[in-house]
Amino acid sequence: MSARTHLHLAAEIGGPPHYDAGHYLRLAELAEDGALDYVTLGDSFARPGLDALAVLARVAPGTDRIGLVPTVTTTHTEPFHVSSAVATLDWVSRGRAGWQADVSTTEAEARLFGRRRAAPPAALWQEAGEVADVSGRLWDSWEDDAEIRDTATGRFIDRDKLHHVDFAGTAFTVKGPAIVPRPPQGRPVTVLDATTAPAREAAARHADVVHIRATTPEQAAAVRDEVRARAAALGRDPAALRVLVALTVDLGDVETTPEPGLETGPRLAGRGTYFRGGPVDLADLIARWHGSGAADGFHLTPITPERDLERIVNGTVALLQHRSLFRTFHPGGTLREHLGLPRPASRYATARTAAKGA
Amino acid sequence: MHLAAHFPGVNNTTVWADPRSGSQIDFSSFEHLARTAERGKFDFFFLAEGLRLREHNGRIHDLDVVGRPESLTVLNALAAVTERLGLAATVNATFNEPYELARRLATLDHLSAGRAAWNVVTSSDAFTGENFRRGGYLDRADRYVRAAEFVATARELWDSWTPDGVSRPFSHEGPQFTISGEFTVPRSPQGHPVVIQAGDSDEGREFAASAADVIFTRHGTLEAGRAFYADVKSRLAAYGRQPDDLRIMPGVTVVTGDTDAEAQELAYEIRRRQVSPQNAILAAEQVWGTDLSAYDPEGPLPDFDPVPDSGITQGRVRHGDPLETAARWRALAEAKGLSLRGTVIKTTARQSFVGSPATVAAELTAFVDGRAADGFILVPHLTPGGLDDFVDRVVPILQESGAFRSAYTGSTLRSHLGLPEPVWKG
Ligand SMILES: Cc1cc2nc3c(=O)[nH]c(=O)nc-3n(C[C@H](O)[C@H](O)[C@H](O)COP(=O)(O)O)c2cc1C
Numbered sequence: 001m002s003a004r005t006h007l008h009l010a011a012e013i014g015g016p017p018h019y020d021a022g023h024y025l026r027l028a029e030l031a032e033d034g035a036l037d038y039v040t041l042g043d044s045f046a047r048p049g050l051d052a053l054a055v056l057a058r059v060a061p062g063t064d065r066i067g068l069v070p071t072v073t074t075t076h077t078e079p080f081h082v083s084s085a086v087a088t089l090d091w092v093s094r095g096r097a098g099w100q101a102d103v104s105t106t107e108a109e110a111r112l113f114g115r116r117r118a119a120p121p122a123a124l125w126q127e128a129g130e131v132a133d134v135s136g137r138l139w140d141s142w143e144d145d146a147e148i149r150d151t152a153t154g155r156f157i158d159r160d161k162l163h164h165v166d167f168a169g170t171a172f173t174v175k176g177p178a179i180v181p182r183p184p185q186g187r188p189v190t191v192l193d194a195t196t197a198p199a200r201e202a203a204a205r206h207a208d209v210v211h212i213r214a215t216t217p218e219q220a221a222a223v224r225d226e227v228r229a230r231a232a233a234l235g236r237d238p239a240a241l242r243v244l245v246a247l248t249v250d251l252g253d254v255e256t257t258p259e260p261g262l263e264t265g266p267r268l269a270g271r272g273t274y275f276r277g278g279p280v281d282l283a284d285l286i287a288r289w290h291g292s293g294a295a296d297g298f299h300l301t302p303i304t305p306e307r308d309l310e311r312i313v314n315g316t317v318a319l320l321q322h323r324s325l326f327r328t329f330h331p332g333g334t335l336r337e338h339l340g341l342p343r344p345a346s347r348y349a350t351a352r353t354a355a356k357g358a
Numbered sequence: 359m360h361l362a363a364h365f366p367g368v369n370n371t372t373v374w375a376d377p378r379s380g381s382q383i384d385f386s387s388f389e390h391l392a393r394t395a396e397r398g399k400f401d402f403f404f405l406a407e408g409l410r411l412r413e414h415n416g417r418i419h420d421l422d423v424v425g426r427p428e429s430l431t432v433l434n435a436l437a438a439v440t441e442r443l444g445l446a447a448t449v450n451a452t453f454n455e456p457y458e459l460a461r462r463l464a465t466l467d468h469l470s471a472g473r474a475a476w477n478v479v480t481s482s483d484a485f486t487g488e489n490f491r492r493g494g495y496l497d498r499a500d501r502y503v504r505a506a507e508f509v510a511t512a513r514e515l516w517d518s519w520t521p522d523g524v525s526r527p528f529s530h531e532g533p534q535f536t537i538s539g540e541f542t543v544p545r546s547p548q549g550h551p552v553v554i555q556a557g558d559s560d561e562g563r564e565f566a567a568s569a570a571d572v573i574f575t576r577h578g579t580l581e582a583g584r585a586f587y588a589d590v591k592s593r594l595a596a597y598g599r600q601p602d603d604l605r606i607m608p609g610v611t612v613v614t615g616d617t618d619a620e621a622q623e624l625a626y627e628i629r630r631r632q633v634s635p636q637n638a639i640l641a642a643e644q645v646w647g648t649d650l651s652a653y654d655p656e657g658p659l660p661d662f663d664p665v666p667d668s669g670i671t672q673g674r675v676r677h678g679d680p681l682e683t684a685a686r687w688r689a690l691a692e693a694k695g696l697s698l699r700g701t702v703i704k705t706t707a708r709q710s711f712v713g714s715p716a717t718v719a720a721e722l723t724a725f726v727d728g729r730a731a732d733g734f735i736l737v738p739h740l741t742p743g744g745l746d747d748f749v750d751r752v753v754p755i756l757q758e759s760g761a762f763r764s765a766y767t768g769s770t771l772r773s774h775l776g777l778p779e780p781v782w783k784g
Contacts, residue, residue, distance in 0.1 A: 050544075061438040078454070156420070156423055157425075
């Protein structure tokens with residue numbers, strides 16, 4: 001097991017759909033008060049609810065520090081639009097954007113678009129990986145200092161610092177460059193859920209943050225090691241990966257006594273690992289797992305966000321802070337800073353510097 | 359009178375070299391202009407779109423502002439810092455799909471409590487298509503066929519929930535789209551977000567007459583405006599619509615000064631800045647279809663004829679016949695003894711309304727009274743403070759005379775524009 005890292009905490013704020021911004025704003029503010037790294041907002045074309053990226057853009061001006069990570073589906077959407085929208089979320093939040101790529105697997109979703117049939121998950125995750133890849137390239141396609149505003153020559157940009165990406169994937173091509181200048185974080189944070197095997201491969205290749213499922217710290221550690229090893233084999237630095245255990249939490253009415261048999265840890269249920277107990281028990285679990293090096297942190301999905309997020313922040317997080325296991329405020333301004341991830345240089349700038357040096 | 363604020367675009371109307379020119383991309387710039395527009399009780403705030411960076415001679419065009427954020431995401435953020443202002447996004451009907459875009463527009467309408475608008479533009483060029491899955495482009499003749507079916511389909515989706523919140527399955531089968539299922543968003547506060555059309559061909563006008571709530575036009579002179587206004591309004595009856603069901607709003611520029619003379623001087627200075635020496639060469643290259651980089655901007659125009667359809671410029675909307683334009687420019691240069699740059703300054707980028715605040719207010723009012731427009735989309739030349747003067751000095755005069763509202767009376771964009779509620783087609 002690897003050395004202990006800073007604890008990272010994130011929370012999902014979706015649930016039964018709401019159609020007003022106030023609901024989501026209150027939850028994001030609550031998570032921000034708890035100094036959480038980020039909130040996620042799930043999305044799918046298959047069930048009622050607003051567009052998640054739009055909701056978090058609406059939330060951005062009302063918050064200061066909290067990271068904003070909407071789910072964005074890559075199956076029936078345009079990679080070029082996806083990368084522009086995520087880059088723009090980074091601009092309007094001043095460097096707090098991430099995105100969780102997901103796929104649309106059903107025939108019902110395919111029929112909403114009418115462009116192609118449903119495909120097996122392996123092909124869809126291969127494509128999602130390519131969308132993450134081309135998005136990274138588009139975000140790099142403007143070097144940081146491309147805008148020069150040089151009145152002497154009348155040039156607004158140095159066009160040698162804008163690059164066509166000329167991406168050819170298995171299902172699409174993109175010429176580039178981006179229409180949106182390089183976002184504040186360089187590249188917004190890419191989050192992927194690595195529960196299934198094809199998703200795990202895409203995560204090892206492209207994710208900055210990986211959500212995993214596990215019912216014991218040993219299992220979490222094993223998955224974390226596997227993802228890190230795979231990333232290293234692909235030439236990535238595993239230290240630039242954060243692995244968070246995804247837990248569905250029900251802090252229900254169990255203030256003190258956890259349900260018998262479940263107090264020692266989460267169990268596998270439905271679409272993930274499920275924890276039921278009190279805020280203190282959850283804090284104990286987080287401290288124990290993180291302390292043993294099993295995970296870099298946790299992504300918590302409250303089954304009733306209005307109730308459980310409040311208990312997470314004022315109960316669980318407060319206790320972890322009291323034990324000096326979690327930060328009490330955000331020392332940085334961007335999501336990358338919260339996660340301790342460096343701001344990447346543009347690959348095109350690096351290539352140019354290297355070419356010059358040669 | 360209806361007024362809208364256009365965020366400065368990526369073209370040479372925007373004078374980035376001015377020391378007061380701020381970021382074209384920071385959220386604070388969008389916030390500044392939107393708050394200014396709301397302070398002025400404007401109907402809406404408008405964002406343009408371009409899905410491929412413009413190229414000239416095979417290289418990315420570098421003389422104008424380049425780069426902007428994605429419209430709908432910016433407008434959702436602006437909904438948080440404004441209360442009544444309409445929020446209009448330009449989004450291409452060629453490179454989007456009805457289900458996703460209808461959902462994003464309905465989302466904006468919910469999150470802004472009824473202030474969303476969609477400027478439906480079309481595209482048929484393969485150059486832009488290179489950024490998209492569809493990879494190619496439409497036959498030019500099909501651009502409005504797709505746009506019209508797109509808007510109709512979006513409206514079917516917006517109507518698929520009953521007004522009291524029951525979702526019902528939809529099914530659309532047409533030449534452009536065959537889709538079915540359930541829409542994820544309940545009917546939004548405006549029922550249907552406001553639809554704007556910007557395109558000038560006969561097909562474009564017909565599409566607007568059949569389906570749009572607002573037309574964004576380029577016809578900014580009194581005569582051209584009246585002709586356009588009469589033409590488009592006369593097309594409405596065929597679709598069972600009333601003249602007031604469609605608002606005509608030309609994009610215009612305004613320069614004010616303490617006196618008319620001062621405003622004229624200022625306007626000339628802005629034009630000189632808009633047409634930098636490099637931009638003058640570029641403008642001539644667009645007409646001549648030829649590399650003119652060896653030409654002196656302060657020297658004479660080329661003495662040969664333009665090369666038609668050279669494709670030297672990509673990603674720009676073209677206007678007019680180059681041979682005719684070149685002939686007109688030469689005649690003007692000869693008559694007035696103008697250099698290449700002087701000719702470009704004289705023939706392009708002329709501001710629509712120049713004068714003291716009182717003069718400008720009177721002229722704007724005359725346009726509306728003379729049936730040349732129902733209002734205006736104001737295109738400032740400075741980011742983000744380019745409408746500060748207009749709002750502080752011209753709007754009060756328009757309000758005083760009763761030509762423009764002094765307070766918002768409704769909360770939705772439809773109510774600001776005086777548009778009827780869309781009839782729910784169950
Ligand atoms: C005032 C005005 C503004 C326009 N703004 C945009 C824009 O922001 N983005 C875009 O892609 N096209 C824009 N267009 C192009 C048109 O929407 C349309 O696609 C194009 O003019 C071709 O249609 P047409 O042949 O009917 O003119 C604009 C056109 C006009 C007249």
